[in-house]
Amino acid sequence: MLRPTPMKHVRLLVIDEDLPRASLTLAELASFHADDRPPEEEGFAGQPSVAYRDIWRQASSRLEKITRLIPLPPEERNPSPRVIPEEELTATNNWLGSLWETCSRYEEEFRAIDDEDRLIREQQSALSNFEGLGIDLGMLRSKTRFLDFYVGLVPYANVRQLEGAVGLADHLLFQYMVTGDDAHVVIVGPSGAQGAQLESVLRSAGFRHLPIPPELDHEPQVMRAELARRREGAAAQREALRQRLRDWSADLIGQLASSREVLRLAEPLVQLDSAIRGVGPLARLAGWVPAAAVSALEARLRQTLSLPFDLSSRDPRPEERPLVPTISTRNRLLAPFALLVQQYGIPRYGEIDPTPLFAASFLLMFGTMFGDVGQGAVIAGLAWYFRARLGRFYLFGVLAGFSSITFGFLFGSVFGFEHWLPALWMPPLHDPLLMLSLALGWGVFFITMACILATYNRLVIGNWAGAFFGQHGLVNLIFYLALAWGGFNLSQGEAFGQGPLLLVVLSLGVLAWHGWGHLEAPVGEKVLVVFIETLETIVGYISNTLSFLRVAAFSLNHAALALAIFTLAEMMGPLGHGLTLILGNVFMIVLEGGIVMIQVLRLEFYEGFARYFAGDGHAFNPLRLGPAHERESLP
Amino acid sequence: MKFAAHQAYLHTRVSGMATRLFRPDTLALLAERRAEELAAEYDLTAALESQLPVKARSRAVEQALINTLLAELRILIRPMAAPERTLILDWGRHYALANLKTLIRGKLHDLDRKVIADNLYELPHNLRLPMQDSLFQAENVLELLRQLEGGPYSFIARQARVVFERKQEPFALEAAIDQRYLTGLVRDMALFSDRHCPCLRRLIGALLDRLAILWLLRFRFSYQLSSSETFFQLVPSMRRLHRERLLALVNLDSFAAVLAALPPPFTGLLAASHDLMDVQRRLNAFLRGEALDVIHVGQTGVARALAYLILREQDLMALFSLIQGRLLELPAEVIKVAIETSSARCHLGERQAA
Structure with a gap:
């Protein structure tokens, strides 16, 4: 789940004539992500599909304009695939062109009526203005x-x-x-x-x-009525024109829908245009395909292409890794978390996909900081109720709510009441120091994991120096663990310890030596930069670990806020008591819930992603068939 | 960064970039060099070395030089506040308007789509025509202008459409576009505080003065338009060629009478000019002088940046004329005239038809 889906680079050589069929097959399988780079092979300089693309673009533009006047029923989800030869595309384009000529005349007629209507309105304004002038108009x-x-x-x-x-x-x-x-x-x-x-x-x-009508100088009332009548006439004209358009277009809708389907089936070749190069009758296209789908692709091409072709595949080269698309998780539960990860960036190919780790740690921290059975149930219930509006994101609310409920049981809290349910563990306020210690321990674990992932991500792409000496690499991790070890010793009332001290000094020495070697500056400047960087490493790790204290602080804050609301409620009469409890809980859910979510995201993005996740990858966006709006919404 | 820091950065940038401007003798020195040497020096080798025909190579060179100019424009606008940025971007949009005119000419003359596409400039996102692809697909001029009316160019497109509906003349249409473009620049300038105004007024005033004289002479005596029509097409300057002066000038009946009635410094500057090309050459030199003064003594970053861009455009277009002349194997005298009269080639009513 953490490893990226392995990808292959494929190169397909086909005869020109088979290009539309090949592109249709690739779109049907929805497993081909085009590679727009110029070919490595010499000679492939031509662009065999340029004419096809230009015709398609013109036809699409015409169809779009026509459908502004003649609305079409929704598209079929899965039209039966068939190859659209250039001749058919040209005929469709020509037909749409002649249709648009007529449509544009209708459009002009509508505009003429609008202009006439505007002119009458201006005349009405002028009439009011002229009336008071008292001159012979x-x-x-x-x-x-x-x-x-x-x-x-x-x-x-x-x-x-x-x-x-x-x-x-x-x-x-x-x-x-x-x-x-x-x-x-x-x-x-x-x-x-x-x-x-x-x-x-x-x-x-x-x-x-x-x-200026003749009536204006002596019978303004008549004129006013006349202008009103003319406006009604313009409205009637507009309606009559609409009806005429409906009558005229009734027989065309079927053919228009067919044209739309032709354009949709022709679109794959247009989308591939930038990835296709040709020489003579040979066309070359290249792209990225999931390794598991290559054999199926080859088999399907053998079935559909009538002329000889060549399909070759290879693993991505190390220098190509930044170009290889990444397939995001398909897991339904993880999908909303993937959306949040994508706000930060898309994993580079080869990197660990942080979505599952992000989901687990997010839910853990959110539950800890906002643990309450009642409030969690409200969050989950609201997310479920508004699922149609929230789309796939509703699961995020439901899971966050369940996490809150789970920790609510552990803390024994229901809408802030801590005596309604027995705590499976303990309410946070019973032992704040333990809560803070656990949060600190969680921080050390979180940062350690982030450093391990950073090291792994660099090793995978062969960046050995980065893995060992880079920011949050192995040497940094040794330093950090030694620092944590020493810190633990201090917290137990002991000395920092020779072992941790030695490791801290050694690791900092290695980092300083590495930094020194990579600086090109006078000695004085080198000393200053290395000193500041070393200091920053120490301060950074300590402050980042302390940053996790907020996990405990918010769980304590949650209990303390509930306590404050109860104290206020106690000061009220029966009605005020109830109202204060309800409004207090609403306040906690909306404001505190929002703040907790922001804080957790901050920890995830800043303390986690910033260490190990480059986020500069490309999403896998395969060629596929289907209505435009559906294609855009697919991951 | 605060205002003072922005200004300091901008001034430093402009001063640094200003070292790239041609000195008075640079063009003469460049004129002695071969096209390949010029290409190597100005990073145009890729454009010149292709196997394409001369026209396409010339176009590639022009595009590369425009890319250079617009890349510098984007660097200069980075530290600018919104009104300053708007002014500079609006100035740079004359390339987008050149594309609009190309599209209009293409639709009017029913040119092949490839010919139209080949004559469009590639522009960065913030300087492109909105929905350029959609405009390209428009079936006629009216449809094109109506599409453009729905976006940020409505100020220009509406006037152009109204004029086109009433007068089916390409000249009136393009004049309306140019007029609206310049009016937009004047409107942008009105947003600046008095602190910025003297330098900007001087610079934009010089730009408008130059165009007012050229257009007045061209419309009145080359195109034989009436004085009313000529005046309507002009954009009064806020400096020397203001509204009242233009009203007096368009009523004069001869080229010489107009030159004689011009206010100083144009009286002396254009004395003994007998043709429009000579007037254009002298006015280019005048604008260059004004822009150089703004760079050297200007107090505000935006005015100095605009002055730099105007000068840089003059230089790059002169360089383009030189290389184009070499590609077309024109005689040295013809190239010299082209260099002297070149300003912004695609600028405002001076560009050749697509």
């Missing part, structure tokens, strides 16, 4: 013998520049209202040769005429 309606009038809307950002521009054509601009991004303006000037010049400027400025 009929004068603005048309050109006169001597004057031109332009009444309309212009983007507000253009008004100032337009004012100057029309001024050059001997016209004046008045802005009388601003609505949204638009300004309502009246432009007036002498009739004549400047008209054409002005029209051109107005078009550049995005000017839209706002007609």
Whole structure:
């Protein structure tokens, strides 16, 4: 469970014609993670699937735009796999192109109705504005013998520049209202040769005429009713257009769904595009496959490919390890913990997968720090109740709740009451010193394990120097255990001890010697750096171990907080007593529960992961078939 | 880091980078060297050595030089506060707008998709057009602009669409894009406190003055636009070529009359210029002088950083003109003219069609 799934690097050589079939087979098996690196072999410089990819992208874009207007039913989960040749993809793309032409006309019609509606609204605003002016608006309606009038809307950002521009054509601009991004303006000037010049400027400025109806100067009520009627007309037009679109598209939905399936079946080859290189009729693709799946892959390719092919596989080389994808745990119970681990990073291939260790230590520490049967049951119950919303993460809440319940039985605590249940072990406040000692012991064990894992992870990738002398490597571990040994002696009232002292001095000496050898600086600077680093090692390990005291501190805090709530409740009447207990428990669950979770995560990430987990790996993301949203959600 | 520490870091960075700027005689010295030597010195060997045709190699060189510039831009914005960063990134977005224009031209002229793709610049994430892949798949200009309207470029895209719907002219469309871009820079500058303003005003003012003169002369006398139309397409500067002055200048009827009516220092600077290319050469030198002054005497990091980027872009594009000239085996005189008139090649209405 801790070891990564062994992976193989595979190289597949196929004839061009068989590429779509090969990619489909790889997607069906969902065990091939593409390797995008350029091939090591000379000559594979071509990209045989570029045309296929471009057609697919255009067709997909068209389908996406069309489905904004014509919604399609949900996709089938498992369409029967079949090869999509380039000719079929091209035909689908062309059909979608012609369909989109019609759809875009519908879209433009919708936009025209929206524009019309917006214009009517602007007219309604203008009507309210004009009503109070008390001028003869009929004068603005048309050109006169001597004057031109332009009444309309212009983007507000253009008004100032337009004012100057029309001024050059001997016209004046008045802005009388601003609505949204638009300004309502009246432009007036002498009739004549400047008209054409002005029209051109107005078009550049995005000017839209706002007609002034004849009714406006004498019957505004009539006009208001007319505008309302026109808006209703626009709404009716919109509905009629929707119906027309529905009628027109009813017969197309089946074919559109088929096109979507064609694109989905063609997608594997597009996804592989960056990993495919070709020379002549030969195409090469490479990737990573779980070692256990290689033979099944070869057998399936033999069944499906009609032309000769070559599949070769090898173990990852040491220098390739950072590129090899890591398969995350499939265990259902561990899945929510894996999500939290991934917040820190993905294990590098070869590294120990920290998820099981993280899950076990998280539950242990959370239970210790928040041990209560009642409150644990509430957490587990809430997580279960909201499981639909929480998705896979609900199990995290349920397990944390059960851990809290388990430690609640050990501590004999139910909603803070310590006399309702007999403690299977003891309530934390009965012996705080023992709790603190155990927490310290747990810290030493935790840090020791982290150092062992750090050493192992480096040994696996052949980093011997790092394993022995690197941070949290073997020499560090010897130093730390010697320090813990000496510390234990001191706690027993004895001297630090010669054995531990010797080991501490020796290990620090080795670390200093190693650090000295790796520094390129003047002697004075070397002395200073080595001294500070050595000091930091000592202080760091001591403070990190003391950091685990919080595990005991929070379990004591939990009991003390319950005690404070009971004291407050005792001071109330019967109703206040009950309310204080309920609110106090809610407070503890929400606030203390949250703080405890953060503290545990801090210990896990900072004291654990930071020591042994690089977290710079890549998740295994195999080529697979299926609706896009499902592919994205898969681990 | 506090403000003072950020400023100190930025000033140090700019001063360090400024040593890379070309000295007055650098280009003359570079012009005597072979393309291979230039490539070796400026890390362009990979771009030049490929087996691709001349046009593709030239494009690869340009892309590599732009990558250099934008990598330096990203280093400079690291210690900057949000408004400073926005200004510098918005300045750098003229490459994204060049891509937008390429896409628009491609859609307008129904060019092959590969041709369009080959003419797009590869840009870093924070300078790319939003949804560039989706824009690339748009079937026509209107669809493209509508898609762009839904994102952070709505300020530019909306105006461009409105103009395109009313005037189906590529010129009006590109002019609208350029105008909105520059208005955005002026708007960014308005967010700065008075402490930053003198240097920034000087620099952006010089940038806008230069463009205002060039565009005025080009629109009015090369494209024969009316004075109203010309004025509408210009972006008034906050320094010499302000709104009132532009209103007076666009009403003049000849190239010489406009040059004569320009305020100092342009009157002397452009005296005896007879063509637009000469004006452009002199204005490039003017902008260079202003930017160098800001680097040397500027008090604020953001102004010095912008000045550096403007100069660096001039240098790299001049270098590109030199290498391109060598690749195309052009005569030395032609290369010399190209170098003198090159600023940002893809900058604002000066780029060749895709």
